[in-house]
Amino acid sequence: MEYTIGTHAVSTRDIVYRSLKNQILLLELPPGTGISEKEISLKFNVSRTPVRESFVRLAQEGLLAVYPQRGTVVSLIDSELVEEARFMREHLERAVIREACTSFPDHSLIDLKANLDKQKLCIEDQDYKEMFMLDEEFHHLIFIGSSKKNTWEVVQQIKVHLNRSRMLKLTADQNWEHLYQQHYNLYEAIRQQDIAQGDQMMQEHMALTIADQKMLMEKYPQYYKQKQAI
DSSP states (O other): OEEEETTEEEEHHHHHHHHHHHHHHTTSSOTTOEEOHHHHHHHHTOOHHHHHHHHHHHHHTTSEEEETTTEEEEOOBOHHHHHHHHHHHHHHHHHHHHHHHHOOOHHHHHHHHHHHHHHHHHHHHTOHHHHHHHHHHHHHHHHHHTTOHHHHHHHHTTOHHHHHHHHHHHHHOOOOHHHHHHHHHHHHHHHTTOHHHHHHHHHHHHHHHHHHHHHHHHHOGGGBOOOOOO
């Protein structure tokens, strides 16, 4: 079955897949949560086929784990994959910010400032889901303004565990002023075409993930995959 959204036809499978993926990434379905094809098909009022196809796709992306005796569960966050994604993201984002500080369209700079204004409002509202989306959009805008849209898509493919970790951090620590300030400093580096400052700020910004992981694994051990003893 297909539905039309705007000018695009969207299949039932895609709707189920996108909805489940959003619920997992936004921690509405926390790591370790058990789900079944029957339960989801009833929830979405669809047959099991699109649900099964969605489960396969999410499992391939590392968001679902299928156990023969236990069924299907939302996968635990893998700290090693979080670190690998952070490593990849840091090196790509530092390269992109250097280009952005060299040349960046005026309209993209305006979009960045508008995003920062929304972040400021979000801090007042304490809306962690919206703050996550604005954080993502801020970095996406830098890639777009630097003509690196396809590079952004590559980064997204490895970020699923990292994104859940970032979302967990936003819920665990709602003092987001430091996050906002780092984003503002990145914006200023682009506006002033300060390559050295932009690179340093992005390196510091990406380094937050390393410190966050230790705190999050101690606070939410049930959400993280435990390393096997050698």
